[in-house]
Amino acid sequence: MRAAYAPLWRNQAGWLLLVPAMLFFTLFVVLPMGEAAWYSLHRWNGFGDLTDFVGLRNFERLLAGADFRTAMLNNGLVIAVSLAVQLPLALLLALLLADATRANQAYRLLFFLPFVLADVAAGLIWRFLLDGDQGLPTLMGQPAPQWLADPVSARVCLLGVVVWKYFGFHMVLLIAALQSIDGSLYEAARMDAASRWRVFRRITLPQLAPTLRLCVFFSVLGALQLFDLVMPITQGGPSNSTHTLVSFLYQHGATRMDVGFGSAAGVLLFLLCLGFALGWQRWDRRRA
């Protein structure tokens, strides 16, 4: 963002141009979040007046429930896998594909493809592949293992699909960053006959740091909001073991119209996202 940019026009029309966007934004983004906070303090099915004020009871119920805690744990696992597996994989591939040869460009395109596919469609594809009746497990002999019917393996499957779906996005970001590194840095290193590892540690990694931090940002925020992949693959099952915050919210809030309880989950999600975003910003500023 640019700080000082002297205005070119000084009439009042500026306000007029802003009004529609502000109106929309307030009506559909800001107010609903405030409403969610207000509803979360009530028991309400979405019809009639809000009369049944219950204070923080919804939050207590939420945090005491085993299913919700499992959902939070799953979000945590997605974050962990995104940072510990997906990001290193994306970095490795970015390093392998940094030079813009034809073959490399074909690889990049291919690796970016899963990210372009809609989550729901990718999820259905994997639902088929992981299905014990006709997918990959049938290649392992009969009776085929039912991966999606077991809480632990279903979770592993889901995490694998998350990596498959999103690694390409981070790879592309990192490739762009690699290409913008000033080549003269490497010239200097070559003059000093520095080893590859040293060059990577002393030049490449520090130059990539802002982008890597950005990848962390997107991984965590994306992981906290994971929903579209869960529905086609497991729908939160078996026995509620693969829910995420949002699929839990959807199931309890929207399908059962338990607006107060669902909104409490929404408020927690919002606070987690906000808290992370603010913390990340401080971290990023200090490092930059």
Added chain:
Amino acid sequence: MHSPLPSWARHWVLLTVAALVLLPLLATLFGGLKSLGELRAHPMALPQQWMWSNWWEILQGQRYWAQMGNSLQIALLSVGLTVVLASLAAFSLAFMKLRGANLLLGYIMLGLMFPLAASILPLFLRVRDLGLLDSAWGVVLPQAAFGLATAVLLLKNAFQALPRELLEAAVMDACPWWRCCWRIVLPLARPTLATVAVLSFVGSWNAYLLPLVVLNDDKAYPWPLGIMAYQGEYTTDWQLVLAFVTLTLLPAVLLFLLAQRHIVAGLTAGAVKS
């Protein structure tokens, strides 16, 4: 130059990842062209008998086209609304005298941190109270509102990066703001407008949660909802589900391959420029 691996290992890694990406997609493509019996017996092989009838059945039915039409309608309306609202706001924030402009910009930038899922229930109630359940607008209005933050940010930065002398000359010639906007600023910012359009189109085309909550009538379903409903009805006929998945993904994949440069730029621009 950056490769940390010797050449043979590099090829091995790349080929493995390529296979992991490609095989599920090929299994889907070919699976949709098999009979159910063959799919169950050989899920990963090429079809022995190519069942194009799976495809024709879907393409001749109304359902597929209705869903694609709904998706297209919702996406185009979302793109239009986002681009218009964001351009006006960005133009104002970039060039007009506004008291507290930074505060206003900060307010809209809040949108970058608001997850749609967190307020999905109040959004549902709002759309219901506006009488827009089961209509395209019920999806379009919230979608456009949530797209504003990124769009305004990208456009404002692009506007201010335009050559200032040009705009100042126009102002000297007493060019009113609206003509400057329409004749100079918007045409010059076309690449960023395209980026914003791609971002909001792809976001809308692939969206699932919001339509899921707002649309109950299956006649209004965009394709992600339709495909899930289809899978629910034909649970065991995976050959048909895979054919349906293939046919819904094909346009998107073709479009991606044709316009990959813009799409990759669009999908990563929101990331890099913030």
